[in-house]
Amino acid sequence: MMWTPIGSDSTVPIYEQIIGQVVGVVASGGLKPGELLPSVREMAGLLLVNPNTVARAYGELERSGIVESRRGTGMLITPDAPQKSAEMRVAILKDRLRPLLRDALGYGLTASEINRLIELELAATIVSKNHPKSKPANPETN
Amino acid sequence: MMWTPIGSDSTVPIYEQIIGQVVGVVASGGLKPGELLPSVREMAGLLLVNPNTVARAYGELERSGIVESRRGTGMLITPDAPQKSAEMRVAILKDRLRPLLRDALGYGLTASEINRLIELELAATIVSKNHPKSKPANPETN
């Protein structure tokens, strides 16, 4: 329930999506310092992804100081992981947001139009999260 | 001035970025029906990109009915290109927005936090567009 399978509607590399999920869970208190991340193979099963891809994500999380590798035991959440994760979480979003907003402006849309579009889509995303059965007014995007 | 070179800070394929630029220019009236798109080779020079990549983008634009191929002449903007482009423009943005917003919610952020973050980043993007020389408060994102 804590981890959501990797979808295919994102151009973001899978290993980066995994990093994002871990950072998100840690930042929001779902995992606390001293606890262990799901093992590489277990996480691969949960996310329906190859273990190598998970290993790569874990490796980068270690280089970021979010997690510490314990051979034979698992990946340990570091003491300052919550703080670093909270920072990283907004950094990741900003990095993904920047090209999108630049393009949106390049399309000739005004800032208020862009904001309105985003708020609508955000609302739609929230309701579709609460009612996974029926998709909200989005008949055709093609 | 109408076309901006392809940057490298986007995970979106170059040919899709080109499609986006054309759609944006047409939707905002920068090019009208009956006019010609820059030639494959010329556009490649403007965007600092390989002609093959431009050709692929043009091909998909033709399949979308935005443009019509005239062998030996160029790519002609179709009569209903403005309408189709306007629709496509928001469809593209929505498709890129959806996974981002879903992830943002998954990170444990509230809708208002997300909206605030986006408005800040949007404002920053606008000023950096008007003052390309000095970058706004964004010393390090890594």
Place this chain on the structure above:
DNA sequence: GTCAGTGTACTATGTAGGTATAACACTAGT
């Protein structure tokens, strides 16, 4: 007719991301 400039097509090469599979080094529990 010629020629420059169109779109189009093909082959080859390189890189990044992902999968599949296997092996290795280590730790904890029994």
Place this chain on the structure above:
DNA sequence: ACTAGTGTTATACCTACATAGTACACTGAC
């Protein structure tokens, strides 16, 4: 000691994307 479960590393293979270079078919202007 044994064993199961850790992280780690390595190889091979595949696909999408992008580049480089070349060639072909067509159009318009001269």
